[in-house]
Amino acid sequence: MYTIVSKKQLNPSVVQMDIEAPFVARKAQAGQFIILRVDEEGERIPLTVAGYDREAGTVRIIFQTVGATTDALARLHVGDAICDFAGPLGEPTKLDGLRRVLIVGGGVGCAIAHPIAKALHDMGASVTSVIGFRNKDLVILEDEFRSISDRLFVMTDDGTYGERGNVCLPIERLLSAGERFDEVITIGPLVMMKFVVASVRPYGIPCTVSMNPIMIDGTGMCGGCRLTLVRDGERIVKFACVDGPDFNGYEVDFDEALSRGAMYREFEMKAREASCCLFDKEVR
């Protein structure tokens, strides 16, 4: 069992937890993920590592309540334990040699972008961060980003906080003004990453995206997390769990990934409704 040692509600639907998992904490690096199960009957879900404390033996996860499993996890308290927590999985984000980097995070994706930005900052690189949210209530990790970024742009879709508009706005402004970066690293909803890639493409700057497809084992066995890269006109199948989760954004077939990501949407909605109903009953 893996004990929850701290819990913090970052916004109405996003929760941060530190979980006691010494073996994972020893090895975790920015960009990697873990697989967890809440209880014996639960599904396996992948969550990207949002931080770690090697000495305390804890791993930080930040997740949005989007389905039955994340709902169940969010209901647990400090001192409770979950039954499985395995990792770290996937390849760490490659940061070697980067001096000037543009980090673009969207929504809960900022939780994954932050440790990467921090690692770059700690290496002495210049970090420009753009973080975007739907509205003011959903803004997370602003202070954390500010403390490690040379420049920070906070965007909201409806303009209730920071600047109004999506993350592409400041990106295009910076790039068209002649700013250059060694690399752009973007993490967030698929649609956002697709548009970030499109914004950066004309400038030929390397652009890394972090993919988060549906997974089961996460160890290179089931093949459910496959995605397609298009390289020199050739379609190459890759597995996000062992080949990723980071990929060259210019090569990813986003439309296919979007379609595959929605494979079980109806089922997930039903499962979530069922778990909500169950919760109501418990409360009554």
Add this chain to the structure above:
Amino acid sequence: MANMQPTKRPMPTQEPSARAHNFDEVALGYSEKDALDEALRCLNCKTMPCVGGCPVHVHIPAFIERIKACDFEGAYEIIAKSSSLPAVCGRVCPQETQCESKCVRGIKGEPVGIGRLERFVADYHNAHATSVPETLPKNGHKVAVIGSGPSGLTCAGDLARLGYTVTVFEALHKAGGVLVYGIPEFRLPKRIVEKEVNQLRAMGVEILTNMIIGKTLTIDELFEMGYEAVFIGSGAGLPRFMGIPGESLKGVYSANEFLTRSNLMKAYRADSTTPIMKGGRVAVVGGGNVAMDAARTAVRLGAEQVYIVYRRSMEELPARHEEVEHAMEEGVTFRLLTNPTEIVGYQNPDDKRDPKNGCVIGMVCEQMQLGEPDERGRRRPVAIPDSHFVLDVDTVIMSIGTSPNPLIRSTTEGLQTNRHGGFIVEEETGKTTRDGVYAGGDAVTGAATVISAMGAGKTAAAAIHKALSEKTK
């Protein structure tokens, strides 16, 4: 007096019409009377050809003699000397190509039902015995076993019996490997695997789940932790796809994913939270045992039509005869000499947000005929020109094999692999190219059988024992 009946005593099974709708075990097992009757068909040949056909050399005539004497526990003890997982092997071994293929009774009629007798003995033991197998006093040596599938469990069991302190590292949340995530409940009930795993625990084997060697810990770190030898039984790995258009559409699974969702993640149970495509029209591409498992699982999940699509003919189909027969009885349709060339997806021209967009609506196939034999002597299938047709399906399950998992090979220096990515080992010992590291099972051979993996686990355990005993001297 020997029973000269030319055919095996039939295996009592659930009726096809009933079992197609449940996940209970298909074969029900021999009664004591059935077992006694079948045992009497064994001629107790002096040359014992059957033993040579068994990858772990179970002393077959000897255990059958004990059955004849109604000493079922005695029979179990004989099997247990060679096999760590008799209840599993009695169910999933391809006996018809191993021990039973060598049986003298098979010359005129059917061979002795060795597998059925093995299963009877193991089930009898599991129902009656409470004792834990004896282990030698601890010898102070520590061995790490990676993976808790058939090769890992066998290796761990053999070493524990010899007095070693054994730790098994399992990547998933449950021990058993392919026996748990791959082989369905109706062929191998999970309580049997659990029993075997608990037996190992009772023998003092430590089983750690959620430990992904190559990630959570490396092999080098295992040595640093004081393990003196490491056995890699990490299994087959990533599923292969055909490389035809449409393989990423919604509704296309690898057999590994489909079976893992159903078996390990319990999607077959009505109260499960694991999503899986149920019902509809399903094509399983491939002709091995895994393909049969996937097809029969789809039937039980409520599919209205299930096809096995295989590019050669029935004669070349690699699955066990019994599995093919069971699949047919349960209503699976075999489309032989048929090769998929494209999977077709739905696209609503007027609505880009239609949730049905990207779902499978059919699979284009071409008819094949058998041409010249290839290097392995199997006749190569050749496409018949202009023979394309569309198979009306909404789910496609690719069951065309796997390629080895990269996690250990990419994080361990000095471990050589062949061009398929399997570990290179010395066949007689399971020794890899790295000192103190042994390997066996699918991680070496690519997808093969439970019993050959067990054989490899046994071989490695003996080699590890020899190496570590010499070290002590």
